[in-house]
Amino acid sequence: MANSSIVGDIKTKVISEIIQDEDLFRAINSPTISSFEASDKLVNTHIFRFDQNPDVVEKTITFITLQVHIPRSYSDNTFVKAQLEIFIISHVDCMKVNNIPKIIDNRNDYISRLLDNKFNGRTYLGTEDDPNKLQLYGSLDLVRNTEGAYRKYYLYRQMVFETKDVNDSLCDGGKYGG
Amino acid sequence: MDIDYYMKIQNAYGTKSKREKDLVKVNQNMAKHFEDTFDTEDVMINGSPKKLMIIKDTDGNVFKKKIKSCHDDKFNLGDYVIWNNQHWLIMAIDPDGKTWNRGYMYLCSLPLRWQNFEGKIIERWAYSEDFTKYSSGVVGNDKMQVGDNQYGLTIPIDSETVKLKRDIRFPIDCEGVEIPDFYKLSNRKSNLSNYEYFGRGGIMTLTASYAEFNPEKDKKVTLDDGSNVWIADYHSPADPPTPIPPDETTDLSVVITGNRGLKFGFLRTYTVKFTDKDGNEVTDCDFEWKVISDFPVEQVENGNEIKLKVNDENRIDESFVLQVIVNDKVLSSLTVTVISIF
Numbered sequence: 001m002a003n004s005s006i007v008g009d010i011k012t013k014v015i016s017e018i019i020q021d022e023d024l025f026r027a028i029n030s031p032t033i034s035s036f037e038a039s040d041k042l043v044n045t046h047i048f049r050f051d052q053n054p055d056v057v058e059k060t061i062t063f064i065t066l067q068v069h070i071p072r073s074y075s076d077n078t079f080v081k082a083q084l085e086i087f088i089i090s091h092v093d094c095m096k097v098n099n100i101p102k103i104i105d106n107r108n109d110y111i112s113r114l115l116d117n118k119f120n121g122r123t124y125l126g127t128e129d130d131p132n133k134l135q136l137y138g139s140l141d142l143v144r145n146t147e148g149a150y151r152k153y154y155l156y157r158q159m160v161f162e163t164k165d166v167n168d169s170l171c172d173g174g175k176y177g178g
Numbered sequence: 179m180d181i182d183y184y185m186k187i188q189n190a191y192g193t194k195s196k197r198e199k200d201l202v203k204v205n206q207n208m209a210k211h212f213e214d215t216f217d218t219e220d221v222m223i224n225g226s227p228k229k230l231m232i233i234k235d236t237d238g239n240v241f242k243k244k245i246k247s248c249h250d251d252k253f254n255l256g257d258y259v260i261w262n263n264q265h266w267l268i269m270a271i272d273p274d275g276k277t278w279n280r281g282y283m284y285l286c287s288l289p290l291r292w293q294n295f296e297g298k299i300i301e302r303w304a305y306s307e308d309f310t311k312y313s314s315g316v317v318g319n320d321k322m323q324v325g326d327n328q329y330g331l332t333i334p335i336d337s338e339t340v341k342l343k344r345d346i347r348f349p350i351d352c353e354g355v356e357i358p359d360f361y362k363l364s365n366r367k368s369n370l371s372n373y374e375y376f377g378r379g380g381i382m383t384l385t386a387s388y389a390e391f392n393p394e395k396d397k398k399v400t401l402d403d404g405s406n407v408w409i410a411d412y413h414s415p416a417d418p419p420t421p422i423p424p425d426e427t428t429d430l431s432v433v434i435t436g437n438r439g440l441k442f443g444f445l446r447t448y449t450v451k452f453t454d455k456d457g458n459e460v461t462d463c464d465f466e467w468k469v470i471s472d473f474p475v476e477q478v479e480n481g482n483e484i485k486l487k488v489n490d491e492n493r494i495d496e497s498f499v500l501q502v503i504v505n506d507k508v509l510s511s512l513t514v515t516v517i518s519i520f
Contacts, residue, residue, distance in 0.1 A: 031393035053322045058359075060392040065321070089322070093392050096520060101495040104518045151319060153390075 006082050006134075006165045007068040011049045013125035013134050014066060014084065017118065018047060020127055024118075027111045028062050029099050051087070060091035062107055070165075077167050079137065084119075084161040088112060092153045108147060108157040116142055119161060136163045201276060205249040208278055212248050222260040223253055232261065232283075241285040246278050254379030255371055256334030258303065259283050265303040269332060269381055273373060290331060290348055291407055297415025299401065300338045304331040309385055325388040329361065335372060335380035342366060347389055347410035349396070358408050360396060361386035429455040430463065432502050432510035439517040442494055445478070445487045450502050450510065463504065471498030488516045 018024050019039045026036075033041045046063045048054075053063055069083040088108045097103040097110050105113065119125075120142040126133035144160035185191040193199045212218055212229060221230045230253075231246040243266070247253055252275060259266040264285060271281035286303035294300050309328035317326035329350060333339055344363050351358030365385035372380035397412035436448030450467075452460040467484045469475050475498055476487040486500070493516045501511045 051321060056316050056323050056325060058325060058390055060390045060394075087321075091390060093390075093395070096518075098394075102492065104491060104494060104520060106520065151322070151324075153324075154322070 004070070007070070009134050010068050010082065010084055010125060010163075011066050013130075014086075014119065015043060015047055015049060016130070017125070017127055018064070018115075019043065021114070021118065024111065024114050026100055027097070027107065027114060028064070029094065029097075029107070031059050031061060053089075057091075060093040062088065062090040062094050062111070064088050064111070079164040080167050082163050082165050084140070084163070086115060086159045086161075087150075088115075088157045088159070089150050090155055092155060095155060106155075108155055112145055112157045112159055115159060116145070137166060138164050205277060209248045209250070219261060223257050228253075230259065230261070235282075243283050244280070245283050246280050249275065249278055252279050252378075253281065254377075255281075255373050256336070256379040256381045258286075258334070267303065267305050267332060267334070267381070268379075269305065269371070271373070271378060273376070273378055284332070288331075288350060290333060290350070291409060292342075292346060292348055293409055293412060294338060294341065297413060299399070299407075299409060302333045302336075302339060304333045304384075306331050324390065325359070327359075327361075327388040328364070329386045331384045331386055332381050333384065335368060335374060335382050339382060340368070342384070347396075348386060349408035349410055350386060351408075353407075357391055360389050360391050360410055362389035430460065430504065430509060431455075432465075432504070434500060434502060434510050434512040436500075436512065436514075438512065438514055440486060440488060440514050441519045442488050442491050442516050443519060445476075445485045448484050448486060448500055448512065448514075450482050465502050465504045465509075468501040468503050468508075469498060470501065472496070473498070486514070491518075494518050 019042050022036050022039075025039045025042070028042060028046050030042060030046055033039070033045070043049075045055075046061065048063065048065045051065050051067050053065070065087045067085045069085060070080050071083060072081060088111045090107050095106040095108065097105065097107050100110075103110055119140055122136070122140045123138070124133045124135050125140070140161045140163045142159060143162045144158065147155065147157045150156040182191065185193070193202055212231070215231065217231045217233050218229055219232050221228055221232075223230070228247065228251055233244040233246070234240075235242045235244060245253070245259070245268070253259075253268055253271065255268055255271050257268045259268060266283040267286050268281055268283045271279070284305040287306050288304055289301050290304045291299060291301045307330040309330045310326065313326045315326055316323045318324055342363060344366070346363045347360050348363070349358040350361045363384055364387040366382055367384075368380075368382040370383065372382070374380045392411070395411045397409055398406055399409050399412060400406050431453045432450060433453075434448055434450050437446055440446050450465070452463045452465075454460055467477070467479055469477055469486070473488070473490060473493050473496065476489065478485040484500070495515065495517070497513050497515045499511050499513055501508050503509070
């Protein structure tokens, strides 16, 4: 496949898995979407497949942005490295997880723990019942999990997962293609 | 002739010089003719009926009025004037009150409401100014933007407003709007016009900066007059401990006081107080503490006090019951919930 197709594929599968996970739904704790059955409404309101929340934020919320980067190839250009970068951003008033009993982590830490448990070490993306699972060449590994202040009153946690994909130039009309 | 009597009939009683006598006479004449002008109006000042001369501002600022009152009818900074069904705030006075009292009042445009520490809802009408004249209304970076607006709000200095601290939030929007804009107190200037040290009142100017609506904390509540208003960071007034009615056999009323939320890992003290049917404290009551819990609760008893501690963070959100037992009977109990330290 084309190298860049993995960009959209990873985002689609990861978002699909997040919105089907009730623990993550509760952890995001949308003030406007209270029913898990409507968790698809999190997309473009609390989960964005690009590095921006395009709306002026007028409520204390938690939101997530996903980006996929292909910074460079490696292994003599046989594979390309694909990085999934997830930002979890919460208003400071949302940091306490007071909607889920017994959680003493702050909200960003808790969501990152759930995402780590869910995706770290995975060799495919897509839910169990997904007939079009995205098979990975190797595993999706968490390589970075850092935190900080995003802007006044907003805190973030940044997670970076890495995986690899076959370099498109080996196939089709590429360098070694026919 | 009695000199005091003579001074009284000459309108000079209490004066020490001809100058003072003339001043008294001027003030008496002013009072006599105060209502001769169309500008003199019946108003309420801080709830009391008064006469006030209300004169249009020479600069054409219709929200600002020059005011005068008779020498004996002093008004102070921060007094509210109700006139024409409008709320006006006295924001300038001439502290020299030799003759009549002079000052300026400004038209208030919004009721500022908040909840004090005891849970009581406080309301003060505020004179508001735009402190963000050249902002687009949003601020942020490439990744996210939030609202950007600041109001300058002038209110009186009083026993409630002096307790206002930075970060307290207020709803500031049109009445009846579904979800109002909320603002956070980011600055308070309390000593630009504070004449309290010589008894003439004071006003403070607050800077309120835009803050996000918090659906979990900001609530619509019903006031005593039946109106529904938004209150930021609303908390129910603390429930006082309910004493169990005096037992017929003991005539004792027993109240346990202490925090109902026990942070795990911390010792907290709980105290019991015994009173008889006449309300007198009983100090020599023979009783015992009892903790009913499914998990370990560390207990250190010391007379009418008991210190409790839960060390297991897995018990957060679980509860136990603290009881006071007298003659094998439970005379008071308190349910305590283990909470997080964060």
